[in-house]
Amino acid sequence: MDASSPPRPGTLAPDAVAHQIQVEQIRLLCGNLGSSVVPGILVALLIVYALGERAGLWPLLAWAGGVIVSKLIDFADARRILAMSITPQQIGAVRRRLMLLHGLDGAAWGALAAVALDTGSPGGSILAIGVLAGVAGNSMSILSPVLPVFISFCIVELGMLAGWVWIMHDPSLQVLSAAALLYVASLLVQARNSARAAQAAITLRYENTELIRRLQHESERTQQALAQAEQANAAKSKFLAAASHDLRQPIHAQGLFLEVLNTTPLDPMQRDVVAKLRRAADNCADMLHTLLDYSRIEAGVVEPQVTRFRVQALVGRISQEMAAQAEAKGLVFRCRESRAVVSADASLTELILRNLVSNAIRYTDRGGILVACRQRGGQAWLEVWDTGAGISAAQQQEIFEEFRQLGNPERDHRKGLGLGLAIAQGLARLQGLTLSVQSVPGRGSVFRLTLPLARQDDASLAAALRPLPPPVRHDLHGLRVLLIDDDQRVRESMAQLLEHWGCRCHCAESLEQAEALAQQHLPELVISDYRLRQHSNGTDAIAVVRRVLGKPVSALLITGDTAPARLREAAESGIPMLHKPVAPAQLWEQLQRLSGQARQAHPR
Structure with missing residues (x-):
């Protein structure tokens, strides 16, 4: 000593x-x-x-x-x-x-x-x-x-x-x-x-x-435990990202195959079976997209685009989509008319409202649901009321935590993943908005999203209130598409659907094949998976095709990745991106937009 x-x-x-x-x-x-x-x-x-x-x-x-x-x-x-x-x-x-x-x-x-x-x-x-x-x-x-x-x-x-x-x-x-x-x-x-x-x-x-x-x-033990927890969390995130990607591939292909099958002649029993299969596939896709929404928020790739829009237009779309779900449970679904015009990101706000309404329907067994908007000073209170079981004061902050569900110890998949409110809270904070809850156990709850009202003297307010023109529809017949994906099931399902829509589709599974096919067929549109073999990605493949053609051909990325780093990489490319599993209607809308650009760049 x-x-x-x-x-x-x-x-x-x-x-x-x-x-x-x-x-x-x-x-x-x-x-x-x-x-x-x-x-x-x-x-x-x-x-x-x-x-x-x-x-x-x-x-x-x-x-x-x-x-x-x-x-x-x-x-x-x-x-x-x-x-x-x-x-x-x-x-x-x-x-x-x-x-x-x-x-x-x-x-x-x-x-x-x-x-x-x-x-x-x-x-x-x-x-x-x-x-x-x-x-x-x-x-x-x-x-x-x-x-x-x-x-x-x-x-x-x-x-x-x-x-x-x-x-x-x-x-x-x-x-x-x-x-x-x-x-x-x-x-x-x-x-x-x-x-x-x-x-x-x-x-x-x-x-x-x-x-x-x-x-x-104790500090050393805490540091060791923290390091172990961070390692475990990183390993968990890596595993979940890999599992999510691998799971999205077959579900994506399944949805495309079912869309092709649904357009063929079927007898009533077959059509009923196909409808049930599509509902099951949509259910899986909804859960995967919920995980994706959470991953995108965590990755920081969601950037709010503030515009002026009518609250009523947003409420109307939600009502058309979700009123049937409430009525199927025997619930009364009501929307109160509103003339409020707010300043926020319309798509993110719609996603918040959709999660709130979906959550209210899921946890309300009797009574009804009301969606309303009230103006208070310079703010609009967008509210979702329900007559569900209610939430105790001690649990009103817990419900915004990830994977937290009240009253679902058996983890019933019909009640979701416990991410809806966490996503809504994350999107609200991203926009600088406030999402709060008031509830009385046994009587119900009200979730309130506070939005800033648009200034009445704003010159762009009139443009925001003007109805949008109907979208221009383009004929996809004859559109030359180069599809790049290393998964055979995805290539086959996507090719069948694109050809059913009239496209001339050529498929490649690597950068080398994509380069050769681009030289032979001169594609007007490139659709590429983001993660490809040999540590290459979709942005590399699109760059190769554009170099071969000598011009910026229209392109679309499709990814099944949910890892934050990959989401950031893909978002930074600036190329339009869809996330697997892609709904056929979503793919159709994106092709409509891109085909118009392709036809303008490559007039026939």
Whole structure:
């Protein structure tokens, strides 16, 4: 053990801790001695100077020499003690040696009474008594950490003073001596208190050291646990991203095959089976898209595009899509008309409202649902009311956490994944909006999205209120499409659907094949999966085709990735992107837009 640093009590028995506290008291005393050597020597020399003529120079020089030697011996012994490691067997001997040496130091100082009191000068006697009392007071602050050492010094020093005064039979000196003894008695009380305080401080130091050690240990454990949790979370995210991608591929292909099958002649029973298969596929796609929405928010690839729009148009679309779901459960679905025009991202706001309405339908068994918008000052409160089971106050913040569902311990898939409200909250924060809930258990809930109203004097407000022109429909017949995907099922299903729509489709599974087919068929549109083999991606493939053609051919990325890093990479490419499983209607709408651009770039 290093003699300069205390051990850790947490590793010692109680007796060993008590021993270490005693050792620290001794070290404190020895450390204090250095500050008293020079002042003590100077005081002795001043006494010689002040009383040399009255008491005799040589007796005083002899006394001062004894004091100086005593001080130097005490200092040297203190340095030796500080440099040694004191064992439990040595502690008693060290204490006794300190008592002996400081008792001799007290005798050296006390000898001043024999030299200076019998001078016939009251001033000299008063000076001698005052010096001895002052030395005793100074010793209290230095020696009190080990109380027996201070007592030893005082008894010898002031005992010699009292004895010499008693022999002299001088009443005035006896009074001064008695006052000095009373002063020393008070010093003993203070020394006892000081010793207790020193012991308490040392004990507290050990307790703090132990507390710091435990905190460091717990901090290390916390850091290790955090690192393990981060590693586990990264591994989980990587696994879920890979599993999600692999799961999306067959579901994507299944949806495209079912769309082709649905357009063929079928008897009633076959059509009913196909309809049920499509509903099952749509259910899987909905859950996967929910995970995708959450991943896109986590990846930070969602950027709000603020526009002015009518709230009623958004509410109307939600009503057309979801009223049937509510009525199928026997619920009353109502929407209140609103003339509010707000400033926000219309598509993100619609997704928030869709999640709120879907959640209300899912957790309401009787009564109804109301979607309404109220204007309050410069804000619009877009609200979804339900008569469901309600939410307790303690759980009203928990429901916005990921994968948190109330009242679904069996994890019924019909009640979703527990991400709808987390997604809604994330999209609201992304736009700087506030999403809140008020609920009474047993009576229902109201979810409120606060939106800023558009300024009435805004020049673009009229454009926002103007109805959109009907979309231009393009004939896809004869459109040359190059499809790049390394999954055979996806290539076959996509090719069949594109050819059913009239496109001339050529398929490639690698960059090399894509380059060769581009040179042969001069595609007008490129559709590529984002993740391809040999660590290449769809943006690389599209760049190769454009280089072959020597012009920026229209392109579309389709990805099944949900990993945040890949989502960011794909979004940064600037190429339009759809996420697997892609609904046929969604693909059709995107092809309508891109085919118009392709025909303008490649007129026939």
